[in-house]
Amino acid sequence: MSRTGPTTLPDPSLTGRQGQAGSARRPDLPLLRTEELMLNMGPQHPATHGVLKMVLDLEGERIVKATPVMGFLHRGVEKLAEHGTYHQFIPHTDRLDYICAMYNNFAYVRAVEKLIDLKVPPRADYLRTIVAETQRIIGHLFWLGTQALDIGAMTVFFYTFRDREILLDWFNELCGARLTTSWYRIGGVERDFTPELIAKLSKFIDDFPAKIDECNLLLEKNRIWLARTQGIAVISAEDALSFGLSGPTLRGSGVDYDLRKYEPYAAYGDVEWSVPVGRNGDTYDRYWIRIEEMRESCKIVRQCLERLPDGPYLADAPTVVLPSKDKVFTTLESMIIQFKLFTQGFKTPEGEIYCGTEAHKGELGFYIVSDGSGHPYRLKIRSPSFIHLGAFDHMARGYMIADIITIFGTYDIVMGECDR
Amino acid sequence: MNGVRSVAERLRQRFPQEIVAVTEFRGDVTVTVRKPALLPVGRFLKEEPDLAFDYIVHVSSVDYPTQPERFEVVYEVYSIRHRRRIRFKTRVSETDGAVDSLSSVWHGANFMEREVYDMMGIRFHGHPDLRRILMPDEYDEGFPLRKDFPLQGKGWRDTFEFLEPPASPAVPSTPTAKDAA
Numbered sequence: 129m130s131r132t133g134p135t136t137l138p139d140p141s142l143t144g145r146q147g148q149a150g151s152a153r154r155p156d157l158p159l160l161r162t163e164e165l166m167l168n169m170g171p172q173h174p175a176t177h178g179v180l181k182m183v184l185d186l187e188g189e190r191i192v193k194a195t196p197v198m199g200f201l202h203r204g205v206e207k208l209a210e211h212g213t214y215h216q217f218i219p220h221t222d223r224l225d226y227i228c229a230m231y232n233n234f235a236y237v238r239a240v241e242k243l244i245d246l247k248v249p250p251r252a253d254y255l256r257t258i259v260a261e262t263q264r265i266i267g268h269l270f271w272l273g274t275q276a277l278d279i280g281a282m283t284v285f286f287y288t289f290r291d292r293e294i295l296l297d298w299f300n301e302l303c304g305a306r307l308t309t310s311w312y313r314i315g316g317v318e319r320d321f322t323p324e325l326i327a328k329l330s331k332f333i334d335d336f337p338a339k340i341d342e343c344n345l346l347l348e349k350n351r352i353w354l355a356r357t358q359g360i361a362v363i364s365a366e367d368a369l370s371f372g373l374s375g376p377t378l379r380g381s382g383v384d385y386d387l388r389k390y391e392p393y394a395a396y397g398d399v400e401w402s403v404p405v406g407r408n409g410d411t412y413d414r415y416w417i418r419i420e421e422m423r424e425s426c427k428i429v430r431q432c433l434e435r436l437p438d439g440p441y442l443a444d445a446p447t448v449v450l451p452s453k454d455k456v457f458t459t460l461e462s463m464i465i466q467f468k469l470f471t472q473g474f475k476t477p478e479g480e481i482y483c484g485t486e487a488h489k490g491e492l493g494f495y496i497v498s499d500g501s502g503h504p505y506r507l508k509i510r511s512p513s514f515i516h517l518g519a520f521d522h523m524a525r526g527y528m529i530a531d532i533i534t535i536f537g538t539y540d541i542v543m544g545e546c547d548r
Numbered sequence: 549m550n551g552v553r554s555v556a557e558r559l560r561q562r563f564p565q566e567i568v569a570v571t572e573f574r575g576d577v578t579v580t581v582r583k584p585a586l587l588p589v590g591r592f593l594k595e596e597p598d599l600a601f602d603y604i605v606h607v608s609s610v611d612y613p614t615q616p617e618r619f620e621v622v623y624e625v626y627s628i629r630h631r632r633r634i635r636f637k638t639r640v641s642e643t644d645g646a647v648d649s650l651s652s653v654w655h656g657a658n659f660m661e662r663e664v665y666d667m668m669g670i671r672f673h674g675h676p677d678l679r680r681i682l683m684p685d686e687y688d689e690g691f692p693l694r695k696d697f698p699l700q701g702k703g704w705r706d707t708f709e710f711l712e713p714p715a716s717p718a719v720p721s722t723p724t725a726k727d728a729a
Contacts, residue, residue: 199682206667207692211699242574369628372604372656385603385628479573482624482635484605495622497610506693508608515606518659547682 164192169532171200177274177536178543182520186529194524194532196517201547209507213473214240214314215450217507222308224511225545227270228488230263230299232545233312235485238393239494240314242483244448244476250395251439252316257395258432259302259311261425262329265336266295267488267540268418268425272343275415275537279356287343291336298328315449316442330433333426340422347415357411361523361535364409371519374512375490376417377539381409387486399431411538418540421488448474473502482510489513489540513539513546551632552577555599559636562592579636586621586638587648593625593634594653601625605633607650607660609668613695618642619670623650623657640670649675667693 170181179200185193205224209217221236222229234256241248248256273288296306302325303311303318311318321329347353363373365381378385386403388396404420406413442449450469451462478500484493490512497506516539524535556570556579566585571578581589593601605624612618617639626633640647649672651658661672662681669691672678680687690697 199680199684202682204692207697207699245574366602367655369603370655372606372654372660383628390631480578480635481574481576482605482633491605493606495606495608495624506608506610508606510606514663515656515659518656522655 167529171197177541178546180517180536180541180543180546182532184529184532189529191524191527191529191532194521196520198514198517198543199547201543203548205548206507206509209504211503213470213502214476214504215469215473217504218312218314219308219310222310223544224509224548225487225489225492225513225542226307227542228263228267229307229309230259230311231267231485231487232492233310234260235483235487235492236494237312237314238485239481239483239496240476243479243481243496243498244314244474246315246443246445246448248316248443249440250437251320252441252443253394254432254436255317255321255441256312257399258329258429258436259317260394261428261432262295262298264425264488265422266292268422271418271488271537271540272415275534275540276347276353278533278537279353281346281350281353284343284346287339287346291339294332298325298332301325301328313442313450315445316440320441321436326433326436329429333429333433336426337423340419344419354412356531356534357415359408360411360527360531361538362408362410363519363523367522368409368519371522372515373490373519374515375486375488375540376414376421377490377512377516379403379417380406380411380414382407387484387491391484393485395432396428398435399428401427401431411534414538475500475502484510487512489542489545490516492545509545509548511545511548513541513543514548516541517546551630552634555593555632555634558596558599559589559592563589577634579634581636581638583638583640583644583647586636587650587653589636590623590625590650590653593636599627600629601627601634603628604654604656604660607657607664609664609670609693611668611693611695616641619645619668621647621664621670625654645669646671646673648673649678651675667691669694 165186167184167186168181169184171179181197181200183195183197184191205220208220218233218236221232224232269288269292273285276284299309300306302321303309363381365383368378368381369383374385382405384403384405387393389403401424404417404424406417446465451465455462456466476498478498480495480497482493482495484491491510492512493510495508495510496504499505520535524532527535553572556577559579560567560570563581563585566582566589568580568582571580593599603626605626608622610620610622612620619640619642620637621640622635622637624633624635638647647670649657649661651661651672652674658676659681661675662678664670665672665678666680666683679685683692
C-alpha cells in the first residue's frame with residue numbers, strides 16, 4: 129500500500145464524518161496502484177474479549193468492511209438443553225455470559241416459571257432483584273475497566289476491579305462461587321441472605337456512588353477518552369432497532385426500551401428508578417448510560433434492602449421446586465421428590481413461550497418449546513452479544529482501524545454467550 | 549394482551565387465505581402462516597403504521613422429524629411504540645427446506661437466519677450472505693440442532709482409541725450439508 133498514492137474515499141454517507149477522510153486527489157500526480165488490504169484481527173487478540181476473529185477490509189487505515197468470524201467457543205448449549213431436565217440446565221446458563229452468571233440464571237428460571245406458570249414468593253422476588261442489580265454493577269464495572277484499558281486508560285481498570293472484587297467476595301459468601309454461581313432456582317433462590325450479607329451489601333451500596341465518581345473523574349472530561357469515544361460507532365435509533373440491538377447499546381441511540389420498565393418483573397415495578405437514555409448513539413453516550421445505570425442499580429438495591437419482605441424464599445410447589453437439603457437427608461418423601469426431580473424432571477404443559485430479561489448487555493431471552501415431557505423440546509437462547517455482532521459491520525464501516533477496539537468494547541461482548 | 553390479539557385479527561383480515569392458526573399460550577400470541585406469505589406478513593407487520601413492529605427479537609427454528617412438514621421457522625418481533633410482541637412462524641418440509649429471507653425487512657434477521665441455517669439447515673431465499681456462522685465453514689457432517697444429530701461426539705472423536713465407543717449407535721445417518729444443498 130503506497131502511502132503517497134491516492135486512495136478511493138469511502139462513501140461519506142457510510143462514515144458519517146464528511147470532510148475528515150482525507151484530501152481529494154490532485155490531478156497532476158500520477159496514479160499509483162492501490163488496493164484494499166485484508167487484515168485478520170484475532171482470534172487471539174487481547175481486546176476481542178474472548179475468541180473472535182474479525183476480517184477487516186482496509187483502505188489505508190479506514191475500514192471498508194468488517195466481517196466477524198465467530199463460533200470458536202461454540203459448545204452446543206442449546207443441544208445439551210434438549211437432553212437434560214429443566215433444573216439441570218441452570219449451571220449451563222452460568223457459562224453463557226460468564227461475567228454475569230446471576231443474570232443468566234435469572235433469565236432462564238423466569239422463562240421456565242412462565243412456561244409452568246409458577247409464582248415466586250415476594251421475598252424471593254426481592255432477593256432476586258437485589259442480586260441481579262448487584263450483578264449488573266459487576267458487569268458494568270468489568271466493562272468500564274476493560275473498555276478503558278483497551279483505549280489506553282489503565283488506571284480505571286484497577287479501580288473498577290477493586291470494587292468488583294468486593295462484590296465477587298460477597299457472591300462467594302452468598303453461594304460459594306464467585307463467577308459460576310447457579311444461585312437462582314426454579315421457584316425462588318437457593319438460599320436466603322444472612323444478616324452479615326445484608327450489612328456488607330448495605331455498606332457497599334453506601335460507599336459505591338463515591339467510587340463511581342472516582343472512576344468517572346478519570347474519564348468524563350478526559351480529552352483522550354472523549355476523542356476516542358465521541359462520534360465513534362454511531363448508529364441511528366431506527367437502524368439499532370432493525371438490527372435488534374438492546375440494552376445500553378440501543379438506549380444510547382435514544383430508545384428507552386428497557387424490559388425492567390416495559391414489562392416489569394420481580395420487584396422492579398415496586399421501586400423508583402429511571403432509565404438513562406442517550407442522544408447521539410455513539411460510544412460516549414453508551415459509556416454515560418452504563419455509568420448512570422450503576423447509580424440506578426444502587427438506588428434499586430437500597431430500596432429493595434429497605435423493603436425486603438419476610439417469608440419463604442422458595443415457592444411452595446413440591447412437584448417442581450427442589451426440596452431443601454436438610455429435609456432430603458431426614459425425610460423419605462423429600463428424598464423421593466429429589467430423586468424424581470433429578471432423574472425425570474418435572475412435567476411441563478405443551479406450548480411455547482418466549483421470556484426476555486434485561487441483562488446488563490441487553491435483552492437476554494429464552495424461547496422454550498415444550499412437548500409436555502420433562503425436557504425442553506427446543507430451547508433457543510436470544511443472546512445480546514450475538515445479535516450485537518450482527519450490527520458490527522454496519523457500525524464499523526468508515527472508521528479507522530484503531531477504532532475497532534472501541535467498537536468491540538462498546539457492545540460489551542462476551543463470546544461465551546455469543547457462541548453458546 | 550388484547551392489543552396483540554387485535555394484531556392477529558388485522559393479519560387475518562389482510563391475509564385471510566394465508567393464516568393457518570392463531571394460538572395463545574401464557575399471553576404469547578403465535579400466528580402460523582403459510583410459507584409463501586412469510587415475507588408479505590413480515591413486511592406488513594413492520595411497515596403498517598399502526599402495527600410498527602420495528603424491533604426484531606429473535607429468529608429460531610424447531611425440528612419435528614416425524615411430521616411431513618418437518619421444520620418450523622419462528623420469528624418474534626416487538627413494537628416499541630405499542631409495547632407489544634408477536635410471534636409468527638411457518639412450516640417447511642425437508643425436501644424443500646427453504647423459506648424467504650426477512651433480512652430485507654429487519655437488518656438483524658441477517659445473522660439470526662444464518663444461525664438457523666447453520667444449526668438446522670434451512671435455507672433462506674434472498675439472503676445476502678448465507679454461510680455457516682457458528683460451525684466451521686467447511687463442516688459437512690450435518691446440522692447440529694436437528695433431532696437426528698447425535699448428542700455425543702461424532703466423526704474425528706470416534707477415531708480416538710482411548711475412548712470407548714458409544715453403547716449404541718445414536719443415529720444411523722445424518723443428512724449432510726451437501727445433501728441438503
